[in-house]
Amino acid sequence: MIKIKVLFFANFRELLDCSSLSVDLKEDANIRDLCDLIKDKGDSWSSLFSNVQSDLNSDPITSLNNKIKIAVNQEMTTLEYSLKNGDEVAFFPPVTGG
Numbered sequence: 001m002i003k004i005k006v007l008f009f010a011n012f013r014e015l016l017d018c019s020s021l022s023v024d025l026k027e028d029a030n031i032r033d034l035c036d037l038i039k040d041k042g043d044s045w046s047s048l049f050s051n052v053q054s055d056l057n058s059d060p061i062t063s064l065n066n067k068i069k070i071a072v073n074q075e076m077t078t079l080e081y082s083l084k085n086g087d088e089v090a091f092f093p094p095v096t097g098g
Helices: 010-016 031-041 043-058 060-067
Strands: 002-008 020-025 069-072 088-092
Touching: 002 010, 002 031, 010 043, 010 088, 020 031, 031 043
Parallel strands: 002 088
Antiparallel strands: 002 020, 069 088
């Protein structure tokens, strides 16, 4: 098993009423596996992560960039990124400028 720290920012933090959590995953887990695991934590979690997962099945790059940003150890990544013990995963909405 590997232990991952998960961070939530901006309106994701407010929607989930959670800024961070620690998750144990199987050795060969990727970001998609992490999303599948945490979407089962409750209604708000399911709403955010199920929508992302279903949207990503049609066009992974466009949907990912429009719905949610994911970084591992402060580097932008994709759902297929293979996680390692001690990784820090951050989920945040796309930034809009003004």
